[in-house]
Amino acid sequence: MPDEPRWLTDHERDAWLALAKLMFNLPSALDAQLLRDNHLTLFDYFVLSNLSMTPGRTMRLSDLASHLNCSLSRLSNVVKRLEQRGLLRRAPDPESSRYTVATLTDAGWDLVVAAAPGHVAAVRDYVIDGLTASQIDALREVACHVTRKISDIPEPNARNG
Amino acid sequence: MPDEPRWLTDHERDAWLALAKLMFNLPSALDAQLLRDNHLTLFDYFVLSNLSMTPGRTMRLSDLASHLNCSLSRLSNVVKRLEQRGLLRRAPDPESSRYTVATLTDAGWDLVVAAAPGHVAAVRDYVIDGLTASQIDALREVACHVTRKISDIPEPNARNG
DNA sequence: CCGATGAAGTTCAAGCTTGAACCTCATGGA
DNA sequence: TCCATGAGGTTCAAGCTTGAACTTCATCGG
Numbered sequence A, B: 001m002p003d004e005p006r007w008l009t010d011h012e013r014d015a016w017l018a019l020a021k022l023m024f025n026l027p028s029a030l031d032a033q034l035l036r037d038n039h040l041t042l043f044d045y046f047v048l049s050n051l052s053m054t055p056g057r058t059m060r061l062s063d064l065a066s067h068l069n070c071s072l073s074r075l076s077n078v079v080k081r082l083e084q085r086g087l088l089r090r091a092p093d094p095e096s097s098r099y100t101v102a103t104l105t106d107a108g109w110d111l112v113v114a115a116a117p118g119h120v121a122a123v124r125d126y127v128i129d130g131l132t133a134s135q136i137d138a139l140r141e142v143a144c145h146v147t148r149k150i151s152d153i154p155e156p157n158a159r160n161g
Numbered sequence C: 001c002c003g004a005t006g007a008a009g010t011t012c013a014a015g016c017t018t019g020a021a022c023c024t025c026a027t028g029g030a
Numbered sequence D: 001t002c003c004a005t006g007a008g009g010t011t012c013a014a015g016c017t018t019g020a021a022c023t024t025c026a027t028c029g030g
Helices: A010-038 A042-052 A061-068 A072-084 A106-128 A133-152 B010-038 B042-052 B061-068 B072-084 B106-128 B133-152
Strands: A058-060 A088-092 A100-104 B058-060 B088-092 B100-104
Touching: A010 A042, A010 A106, A010 B010, A010 B106, A010 B133, A042 A058, A042 A061, A042 A072, A042 A088, A042 A100, A042 A106, A058 A061, A061 A072, A061 A100, A072 A088, A100 A106, A106 B010, A106 B133, A133 B010, A133 B106, A133 B133, B010 B042, B010 B106, B042 B058, B042 B061, B042 B072, B042 B088, B042 B100, B042 B106, B058 B061, B061 B072, B061 B100, B072 B088, B100 B106
Parallel strands: none
Antiparallel strands: A058 A100, A088 A100, B058 B100, B088 B100
16 A cells, blocks of 8 residues: 555546546447447457458457457357357367367358448547547557556556565 | 448557557456455446545436436446445435435545545556656547547438538 | 366356336426 | 426346356376
8 A cells, every 4th residue: 555646637637537438438339339230239340350351251269359358258158149140150170179260151241341331430430530640649559558558467566666 | 321431541440449459458457456456346436436526425316427427227226236335325305306316425435535546556557657748638639539529429320411 | 098287168147237117206387 | 286298216127247167178297
């Protein structure tokens, strides 16, 4: 427990609160568009989209999970539902029967193709359009900084000095 | 349906994917710290923190809900749990019996005071520290831009031109 | 060849969010 | 006075996420 915590300055707090608001509301805004127009959550879309960009439209579930930074448990549930809807198929990996691969079906491909324009338009509308090139640059830098810090997770409370 | 959607450039896509990763993972990282150290979710913390900064430590639920950009239904559930834990109390608003106000208890205040340093340290660690002043500025501008676009929601698909 | 270890994936219970239905209270019109 | 309207809140069912327990498969040591 530190003697005197380093509180945020006004400048920092404004930035943090704005980011927090974004973090709370952007996912549901993007979910809403995809659910309304394509009956997909953003997470579903990312799963299908990742498969669609892979040669063979096929990935191991464990690779997909680390790409998406999600638990295998969550992915397993989502993939099961997507399979029930006929958007992808699961099969044991022919190269090593201890993996499972997911393969996008034609219906899944068609759905990604149909959903992409609306989704990209929403991303443009909510995020990208209206920003200058240097703001987009700064956004990328800041977001990468944050995700790097998060995935490090060396030991949040390490204070052995 | 647009003839040819305006896909993202590489530059734009890098920024968007980084933001998406942040959006998916920062909430759980901050939740994890608060849950581990104070048995609070980030949303719980915001509720208590908002009350703690209000004169009288009291707010109407509907005001709280619009401050937090959340549904009244969600807030009602969360407030019920926080009340069961003795962190706040609900009561009809003395000024107009059709409102309900939530008031932070002493235990709730103590918990916010105890939780704040660790939470701020996590925000610093994951987000603020390591950014330059101009990056913090850009973060605020970009995040405000996004939240403004979201809360507008004039008509996502309006294309009557 | 056999058992131990560990990674990949599934399942289940518990908890949370959402949206719809519902209740209550205040206001406004007849 | 009485009913209609509508905002504030609550509740309930349905769906999703999480973490733990469990199964299966491959690798490694004896």
